[in-house]
Amino acid sequence: MQSPGASHDVIILGAGASGLMCAATAAQRGRRVLVLERANKVGKKILMSGGGRCNFTNYQVEADNFLSDNPHFCKAALKRYTQWDFIGMVERYGIDYEERRHSQLFCRQSARDILDMLLDECQQAGVEIRTHCEIAEVQTLESHNLRYRLLGRQGQQPFRLDCQSLVVATGALSIPTLGGSGIGYEIASQFGLPLVPRRAGLVPFMFSDNMKAVCERLSGLALEVTASCNDQSFTENMLFTHRGISGPAILQISSYWHPGDTLIIDLLPGLDAFHWLREAKQQQGKQLLKTLLAQRLGRALVTELQQLWWPDAPARPLADYSDRQLRTVADQLHQWLLKPSATEGYRTAEVTLGGVATEAVSSKTMEARDCPGLYFVGEVLDVSGHLGGFNFQWAWSSGYSAGLAV
Structure with a gap:
């Protein structure tokens, strides 16, 4: 058991696109950030996307490119962190990319370039990332400004971790071999957030x-x-x-x-x-x-x-x-x-439609309205994009928005 005093400003569940973006953004603000990843490696979906070239965004991003019970929910985050912001980071890192049909942007070399960029952003800001982490329980706290306690295991080693802000970036049910799961929905239900029925999309x-x-x-x-x-x-x-x-x-x-x-x-x-x-x-x-x-x-x-x-x-x-x-x-x-x-079905679906109902989440900060310090970003929310880089843009935009608020 790790020290009972192991606490962080922010704990993020999931080291995918939205989780890594949120981690880097929060840590650059001076927050102490820990990312817990269930799989053995981080960013698996990034690496396999676009045939290994990662369709990381699109020149033409509009709210109409997304499906949600509330079609307006995505607008604030997409405006706060645009495709041009992410393209700017890609260009700062000297990553070679190309435009394909329908304004889609892909890496010329490898999706690994995008993942390495995100990991470098996290490393420079002091983010700690742990893999092989299974969460068994999430508890609420009301002491010393700490709000949440996580009980789980890293491999065979149990842990107990406390934090002020908990970000759920666990992805969804699509392509379970890449680490997706339904734990984000379980956490949402535990804290009383409604769920929109889930089904396979882009399949x-x-x-x-x-x-x-x-x-x-x-x-x-x-x-x-x-x-x-x-x-x-x-x-x-x-x-x-x-x-x-x-x-x-x-x-x-x-x-x-x-x-x-x-x-x-x-x-x-x-x-x-x-x-x-x-x-x-x-x-x-x-x-x-x-x-x-x-x-x-x-x-x-x-x-x-x-x-x-x-x-x-x-x-x-x-x-x-x-x-x-x-x-x-x-x-x-x-x-x-x-x-x-x-x-x-989910075995080959690129996204999961439905998810955590946006009515229960702030469109500006991604924070649960009735649960201070609890955030949901990326695919776990009821926001799904069209094919063509839109789901990654939602990950960057929602992760960034939460990263500014945690």
Whole structure:
């Protein structure tokens, strides 16, 4: 057992993006900061993100890029610490980065550059970080300005730690192999904070009907589509997998999908398919429909679509189609209706939707309104970003906001 007198100004649970940002910010203000990490290494999600290149923010950050029961909650933190602030730190460290599609920013070399930068910020400010730490209990104190006591173990060694401010930066349920857990929700419930129901977001879909076999046969094929559901649309690549469909467009729309909903897939976004088909009919009437479609969709996908929609017309030239029939074909291409059986769940989800209800937390400081000294930052809150660097920006902004207040 460590000394009963082991106390700190701030203890942060979780050494991920939001926890490390909060730690560095608080320590730079002269606070004595201890970070406790459950996993064997810090920043695991940072290291694996963006294919190992870390999509660390986006040039175009707006409140509309985030999902929450309170869409206004994220505004104060995003304004207090902007994408430009983080980009400035990246540039001060000389980290080489690049802009990709949709204003996304990635490291040119490695996500390790971002993690090393955060760890250097923490080290320079005197932050202490411990790994292999399991929290067994959080108690409240009312003595010597200390508010919270943590009981737990580091490896096999029990500890008892006291602090003035406790920051919950424990992440969420997504990708549990990287150290995510539900302990942040348990702490919130212990102190009476309401929770918004959780579900997997930014996650691939699976099928149990005839689409499952179609996806298996097309596994590895990618094409640009517009995926729509519940009045939201995203135009990006869709990837067929042996379990279903994935790719950026699908991950994005998954955050708006609920079980039983139908997806609408436009296979020819930005193209007037009816006009294209009718023009081809007039100019190349002897050409087969499948031959024309294969120019844009690929032979394998067209073969599958033919079996689904036009099984009786494999050798029919375009000249034999009436305009009404071509209109039907065009509508099918623009509105392929798919009904997933489920998502792949937290195992592969990039974020967890829902979490600690923002109504119970200050949007300026991230402090629980009815629990002085208790803060929640990052993904544990009911704030989830779109794909494209937004979840990291929320981690930087919420962590920084709390770091100024603890």
